[in-house]
Amino acid sequence: MENMPHYRCYILNGYGTIVSVDSVEADDDALAISLAGGLLRERHSAFAAIEIWHQKRMVGRIDNTTTNASRLDSLLKVPKPATRTSDD
Numbered sequence: 001m002e003n004m005p006h007y008r009c010y011i012l013n014g015y016g017t018i019v020s021v022d023s024v025e026a027d028d029d030a031l032a033i034s035l036a037g038g039l040l041r042e043r044h045s046a047f048a049a050i051e052i053w054h055q056k057r058m059v060g061r062i063d064n065t066t067t068n069a070s071r072l073d074s075l076l077k078v079p080k081p082a083t084r085t086s087d088d
Contacts, residue, residue, distance in 0.1 A: 008023055049064055
């Protein structure tokens with residue numbers, strides 16, 4: 001029995017930063033994209049997008065269009081350092 005190809009799924013926040021990694025096994029790219037869409041809806045619905053990769057080849061990207069896609073963005077922001085004024 002042959003092993004199915006293994007696809008990595010990178011979950012991205014609204015800033016394009018990878019916040020999590022998942023994976024799927026599928027016979028072809030189309031099925032991998034479909035399965036990744038399910039992951040985005042069911043497990044990672046608070047995030048902005050998912051990218052699907054097979055080894056070094058990007059297979060596709062699915063952007064999350066639901067209204068809750070940015071709800072965690074505030075938790076994932078890197079705070080900007082406070083700027084000092086000449087009055088400090």
